[in-house]
Amino acid sequence: MQVIKVENISKQYRLGEVSSKTLSHDFKRWIYRLRGKEDPFLKIGEANDRSVRGTSEYVWALKDISFNVQQGEVLGIIGKNGAGKSTLLKILSRVTSPTTGSISVRGRMASLLEVGTGFHPDLTGRENVFLNGAIMGMSKTEIKSKFDEIVNFSGVERYIDTPVKRYSSGMYVRLAFAVAAHLEPEILIIDEVLAVGDAEFQKKCLGKMKDVSLEGRTVIFVSHNLDTIKTICSRGILLKHGNLIQDGSIDDVIETYIKSQINTTESFYEFKVDESENLDCFPVSFKIENKKGQLVNEVPAYEKFTIKIKVVLRKKIEHFVCAIGFCTNLNLPLRTIWSTPKDLEKGEHDILFHMDNVFFETGSYIINLGISTYERTLFSKENFNTLTISDISSDDKPESVLRIKGAGIILNTEKVEII
Amino acid sequence: MTEEKYDLVIKPKSSLLDINFKELWKYKDLLFLFVKRDFVSVYKQTILGPVWFFIQPILTTIVFTIIFGNVAKLDTDGLPAPLFYLTGITFWNYFASCLTATSNTFVSNASIFGKAYFPRLITPLSVVISNLIKFGVQFILFLCVFLYYYFTDDRIQPNAYMLLLPVFVIIMAGLGLGFGILISSLTTKYRDFTFLVGFGVQLLMYASPIIYPFSKLSAEWRFWLNLLNPMSSIIEAIKYGFLGKGVFDLFYLSISFIYMVVVLVTGVIVFNKIEKNFMDTV
Numbered sequence A: 001m002q003v004i005k006v007e008n009i010s011k012q013y014r015l016g017e018v019s020s021k022t023l024s025h026d027f028k029r030w031i032y033r034l035r036g037k038e039d040p041f042l043k044i045g046e047a048n049d050r051s052v053r054g055t056s057e058y059v060w061a062l063k064d065i066s067f068n069v070q071q072g073e074v075l076g077i078i079g080k081n082g083a084g085k086s087t088l089l090k091i092l093s094r095v096t097s098p099t100t101g102s103i104s105v106r107g108r109m110a111s112l113l114e115v116g117t118g119f120h121p122d123l124t125g126r127e128n129v130f131l132n133g134a135i136m137g138m139s140k141t142e143i144k145s146k147f148d149e150i151v152n153f154s155g156v157e158r159y160i161d162t163p164v165k166r167y168s169s170g171m172y173v174r175l176a177f178a179v180a181a182h183l184e185p186e187i188l189i190i191d192e193v194l195a196v197g198d199a200e201f202q203k204k205c206l207g208k209m210k211d212v213s214l215e216g217r218t219v220i221f222v223s224h225n226l227d228t229i230k231t232i233c234s235r236g237i238l239l240k241h242g243n244l245i246q247d248g249s250i251d252d253v254i255e256t257y258i259k260s261q262i263n264t265t266e267s268f269y270e271f272k273v274d275e276s277e278n279l280d281c282f283p284v285s286f287k288i289e290n291k292k293g294q295l296v297n298e299v300p301a302y303e304k305f306t307i308k309i310k311v312v313l314r315k316k317i318e319h320f321v322c323a324i325g326f327c328t329n330l331n332l333p334l335r336t337i338w339s340t341p342k343d344l345e346k347g348e349h350d351i352l353f354h355m356d357n358v359f360f361e362t363g364s365y366i367i368n369l370g371i372s373t374y375e376r377t378l379f380s381k382e383n384f385n386t387l388t389i390s391d392i393s394s395d396d397k398p399e400s401v402l403r404i405k406g407a408g409i410i411l412n413t414e415k416v417e418i419i
Numbered sequence B: 001m002t003e004e005k006y007d008l009v010i011k012p013k014s015s016l017l018d019i020n021f022k023e024l025w026k027y028k029d030l031l032f033l034f035v036k037r038d039f040v041s042v043y044k045q046t047i048l049g050p051v052w053f054f055i056q057p058i059l060t061t062i063v064f065t066i067i068f069g070n071v072a073k074l075d076t077d078g079l080p081a082p083l084f085y086l087t088g089i090t091f092w093n094y095f096a097s098c099l100t101a102t103s104n105t106f107v108s109n110a111s112i113f114g115k116a117y118f119p120r121l122i123t124p125l126s127v128v129i130s131n132l133i134k135f136g137v138q139f140i141l142f143l144c145v146f147l148y149y150y151f152t153d154d155r156i157q158p159n160a161y162m163l164l165l166p167v168f169v170i171i172m173a174g175l176g177l178g179f180g181i182l183i184s185s186l187t188t189k190y191r192d193f194t195f196l197v198g199f200g201v202q203l204l205m206y207a208s209p210i211i212y213p214f215s216k217l218s219a220e221w222r223f224w225l226n227l228l229n230p231m232s233s234i235i236e237a238i239k240y241g242f243l244g245k246g247v248f249d250l251f252y253l254s255i256s257f258i259y260m261v262v263v264l265v266t267g268v269i270v271f272n273k274i275e276k277n278f279m280d281t282v
Helices: A020-034 A085-092 A125-135 A140-154 A169-181 A199-214 A226-232 A250-261 B021-026 B028-042 B049-071 B081-102 B122-152 B160-187 B192-206 B219-228 B231-243 B250-274
Strands: A002-014 A058-070 A074-078 A100-105 A109-112 A187-190 A218-222 A235-240 A243-249 A268-270 A281-290 A298-300 A305-313 A317-327 A333-338 A342-344 A347-355 A363-373 A376-390 B008-010
Touching: A002 A085, A002 A218, A058 A085, A058 A100, A058 A218, A058 A235, A058 A243, A074 A085, A074 A226, A074 A250, A085 A109, A085 A218, A125 A140, A125 A169, A125 B028, A140 A169, A169 A199, A199 A218, A199 A226, A218 A226, A226 A250, A235 A250, A243 A250, A250 A363, A281 A363, A281 A376, A305 A317, A317 A376, B021 B028, B028 B122, B049 B081, B049 B122, B081 B122, B081 B160, B081 B192, B081 B231, B122 B160, B160 B192, B160 B231, B160 B250, B219 B231, B219 B250, B231 B250
Parallel strands: A074 A218, A074 A235, A109 A187, A187 A218, A298 A376
Antiparallel strands: A002 A058, A002 A100, A100 B008, A235 A243, A268 A281, A281 A305, A305 A347, A317 A333, A317 A342, A317 A363, A363 A376
16 A cells, blocks of 8 residues: 655755845745736756856755655665655654645654754653653653653653753663654654664664564664665665656665765776875876786676786885785775785886686676785775676576575675585 | 554654644653753752752842843832832743743754654753743742732732642743744744844833833834733732732733743644654755
8 A cells, every 4th residue: 555655746945045135036926926926936956966067056955756655664874974765754754844845744754854843952851751752742641651661662761750951862872862762653753863862772673664664664764884774675766956766666766876975886986096196106007808808897796807907116115015805885894805915116007807617697796906015005996886787698697596686795706616 | 463553653744733642741751851950950069969959049130130220210100119129020931941941852852853752842842841840940949039028018019819839830831832843843944033032022122011111102003012922911010919019910911821822832742743754854
């Protein structure tokens, strides 16, 4: 069953300060409305790209966003800062209204844009639980019946009759989240609030959120922590400059997001090293070559390839080591490869990494680079390029390797003996 | 369930009189928790606590008695000066504190309003109620002083009109709330009005019969004063009911009542319109 229907939601904001100019615009708007005309300022406005200096005073924080949410779905909203995630949540939570469009909701909806909204420092924990619960839309009897559970979950029993201003920040957040976790709405909207509390408590919160979705309730979740989103959400929406870029399974959406965030795989990458930094050693270029020595953007799964790095040494370096590291697109370190230590003369050198023993499953991987001597770093650069392993069939692939997705790291089967 | 049946529709604009009273009722618990919060938090970490409720009107009355009664020798309608001033101050304070406190609704609650949804009208309503409690406490003080003079001074002649007090309190609350939310709605975008409230309320006090009796004014003056400040006829009527001196005029009282209805309805409509988008401008 469809519980939320978002239709052509747009939100316009005016930049700059409130001044007499705002007053004149308000006046113009009013005159237009009296004459039964459309708002003249709705026709203008630019996409919300904060790094580009625009010409219009009006920007669209959200532009024509439409999507539906089914019951029991856990929807993750991702996007860079300023993509419009929070604006969308604000509109969904009725904190502000859209400029155009409409949202239809079925069932009781509660939103958690902040933990501890309305907590008053002078009131005790107990008083604040009631106040905060009521702000979130719970009735007094409802809170009363859940009060013990809330206190238990928060683990601050001993302090419950002490003003919350005496709490440690962790206790404060625990109590606040405990109230929120015991809201029982049919639809729950959550902004990045889990980034608080210690690891144990975060785990507890995540568990609680999973339970919520298992109970058939709908959750809309915004976070920068892709790991969390990936574990909790089933579907994702990607926003960019106020536009909806993608709506699909969470894995696909995260993939697109990561690709849009970092440089796409380039077969040839040139390092821009600041000459004034006076480095003894720096890389010049990075190349991915297939087994025929051709530059490639994508490597078919289970095919050998070579990464070629050209470095410049301004002087002789002893015990020179170059390393590359691969991380998953969630930035989890997977593998690091070192060159054997070697004394190198001044000048240009090529370092070749032959990748023919361990293969990656299909997907994109972040590449990091480091150069060192005697364990002292001479140069390091993270996340400068990605490696894309595609599922284009390769001649090398033995027939026994059927699944390339979800296989993790694949070892060269030729090295495995079965007797 | 049909496909088109939704519990809630979020749209940019709605009709002017779209006030969801059912929803307001659903949040009544929050209303009383806010009242409790306002009441409890103000006097936490003070030694005298609620005694401060008494100190303010007592000191004001003493100052007024000295300056306006003894120095300026203003007429008090033949009534004992402290009682005369205290009556005015007690009732005027309720209106003034309702007005000043509600006029900040949006600005001072922006952090809560920006993070959670509940009918915004709950906040000014809670202010009016918590001020009513404060007024109740101050009214007890007034009653004590009133009873003292009643038994010691035969100039005090209370009559049945004093039973109309609840009606007057409701009109005062309505006026304070109406003006307050109207101003708070206007200040979300243009802060100019906040300056007005601060000294405006103080100046308005001089336009009401608190330090002088209505009986000293000509009919023409009374009319204009009442139009400028709807509180004046109410304070006069209360004085008449409790102290036996003053002007009880149904014509002026009905002007005040109409005033209240108009201000309150306009206030609620404007507030309702502003609350949807105020987070963008506040």
